[in-house]
Amino acid sequence: MSDLKLVLHVSEADRWHAVLSNLVNLTALEDRPEVRVVVNGSAVYVLQGEHDQLAQMAKAAAAGVTFQICNNSLRAHDIPAANLPNWAQTVPAGVLALAEAQRGGFAYIKP
Numbered sequence: 001m002s003d004l005k006l007v008l009h010v011s012e013a014d015r016w017h018a019v020l021s022n023l024v025n026l027t028a029l030e031d032r033p034e035v036r037v038v039v040n041g042s043a044v045y046v047l048q049g050e051h052d053q054l055a056q057m058a059k060a061a062a063a064g065v066t067f068q069i070c071n072n073s074l075r076a077h078d079i080p081a082a083n084l085p086n087w088a089q090t091v092p093a094g095v096l097a098l099a100e101a102q103r104g105g106f107a108y109i110k111p
Helices: 013-027 040-047 053-063 069-078 095-103
Strands: 005-010 036-041 066-070 088-091 108-109
Touching: 005 013, 005 095, 013 040, 013 053, 013 095, 036 040, 036 095, 040 053, 040 066, 040 069, 053 066, 066 069, 066 095, 069 088, 088 095, 095 108
Parallel strands: 005 036, 005 108, 036 066, 066 088
Antiparallel strands: none
């Protein structure tokens, strides 16, 4: 695995297509970087139910991508954490998770 670390930030529901495209490309690399996705804002809506985008996220998670979901955004949009897929991790605040990732050497990407 590459020593490169990337954190992708998705805060709007309509940006998932770009994020998922990035994840397909990143997880296909032979020298794969460590990838984390931090989700907040209206992007949390897409983490419910069963649909193609959620299946793509599950595939990325199985390939080693970490998904961190902002608990503040879940509360703001009345989404119980229990509704999230089992591969999704909640974090107290998405902005804090982004700052911690950057402090930890992750490059910030906003698709």
